[in-house]
Amino acid sequence: MEQEILSKMEAAISVMQRYIELGHGLSCAYSGGKDSTCALVLTLEAIRRTSGTTVTHHVQSGDTMIENPTIANFLHAVLDELQLYIEASALPVQVHVTTPSLASQFVVSTIGRGTLVRTPENGVRDGRRTRACADEWKVRPGGRLRTLLERRAADDGAREVITVLGLRKDESTSRAVAMAERRDSAEVAVRSRTGALTLSPLSEWTSD
Template identity: 30%
Template sequence: MSQKYKRAWIITFSGGKDSTCVLQLMYEMITKLPKDELNPTYAILSDTLVEAPNVAVYFKNIVKAINLDAKTRGLPFEIIVAHPSPQNEFWVNLIGKGYPSPTRIFRWCTERLKINPMKSIVKNIVEKHGSAIMTLGVRKSESMNRRRSIEKRTVSEDGFSKHDDYENVLIYSPITEWLTEDVWSYLTTQNPPPWGISHAKLFSLYSQASGDECQFIIDKSQSSCGGSRFGCWVCTLVNEDKSMQGFIKSGESSLAVLNEFRNFIKEARENRSMRCDFKKDGSFSPGPFTSSARKEILRRLLRAEAEFKACGGSELISDEQLGMIAKIWEKEFDSESSCITISKEFGRMQNIEISTPILEDVDLIDTTSKGGEAAKRIISEIVRKEGIKDNEIYEIIMKNIDDETAKLGESDDIL
């Protein structure tokens, strides 16, 4: 690599054909250059924790294979998997805080699940190395919107453009002029990947599903990945998840229960009986999911998980996420450990004892919020300090606050 650009390289890797093509081009170059000429190189893969299960397995295997190969060769290369922070995970927001399932207007998921985790990693890389060049797997032939997006960027004579969010990051898009057939020809006939695993599974995923590839999202101006081959299985930004339907028709019948749940949470946001009447700012419009709706969504998710696992699938929500949801519910409306009780109905959280909660400070909740949450926190503190033992009185008070809070529609401050 040119000493003129002796800076870190960052490969944005969505797992789709175009980003895989760029990844392989870069990796092949790294394996052929003298090691003293190599720049530190990173690929970033975004894992929202709600990827389609068959795609998640593919991601896990490909990351493991490439990182092992790079280590064996002694290359300064690593794929880093970006995850959302615990308080920004999908289930914590949807079921815990009551965020309605995302729409194209209220697309709360993209920034929390994809953009922020990626930005955090890029920031760390730039701070470590001083500057970086980011490669994108974008092509003009994808669509007119993509062509316009590529052509409006000011590109230097060396092929670089400035990144809008990072002063010390340049963007390089090596396959902008490639056609779809060029990409597939490169991946399937001309160049077997250096890490030793063929692209047969990738090709199979594309042949099974329909819809466009989900590009690696770096800012909110980009379109959503709803319905793409490599999007989230819970995505409600589209009317139908055609990729999931394609997987099911191609033999992945165990995914049918996931598709049914996805349709349920999409319909739930339009069901006024499942939404609070007020937003937290007091405006009279549908607010967050009610406490009863959140309980129903959790119960349906765990039922779907049980059916999916019976067909050989994996867990859909982690114990850590269930625990965080339980704490949020305690803070907002629940004095009966409902999350734990519901989880136990489906064989989850079996080692957690149910007891009358004395609320604890939880980082997930804004301690400056008003109304029922603040009242419950004050009462809990009094109970703690005064050593009150009458749990019946405590529960009655908390239940009354729960009822009033539900009427007011209190929830997270963005709703």
């Protein structure tokens, strides 16, 4: 079992190393959960092993500003410790925390403007049902950050930034279907519907 895990880890690290050597920066999406933590560890190790490159990499987290304070404080504490590790290891990594725009924040939109509380049941965009809360509080802020990072990468002469996701098909049937439709892969970066290049190193991992 241990050897199998190590083999999967080395395979994931090797793929990310290859992209780094090709000039791509990595941006690991970190939420504090077990899967994103694993993806973060693998990403940092790949960056550490290719320390000779000049490409800048990133860790990005989203603060929806409505989380339980204990959970929010935990995430920020972990990111503070991560920053200390990055500095001590001299890794070319920047940590970013995104937040919703002022107009999209819960207090402003719900109490200030009187809009309905966002739920998966009442969200519709362009005629399709959507998780409006996730879109306004996570997806759009993340998209704005990606645009900024892409601009900086281009200015530095680097290739397109690849977003590393801690997604697993084994997590649920619906997740497996969605990942299959997007063709998420642990070996090849794929283009998402939002236009981002994404890599899912844990896609075939299981919790067994």
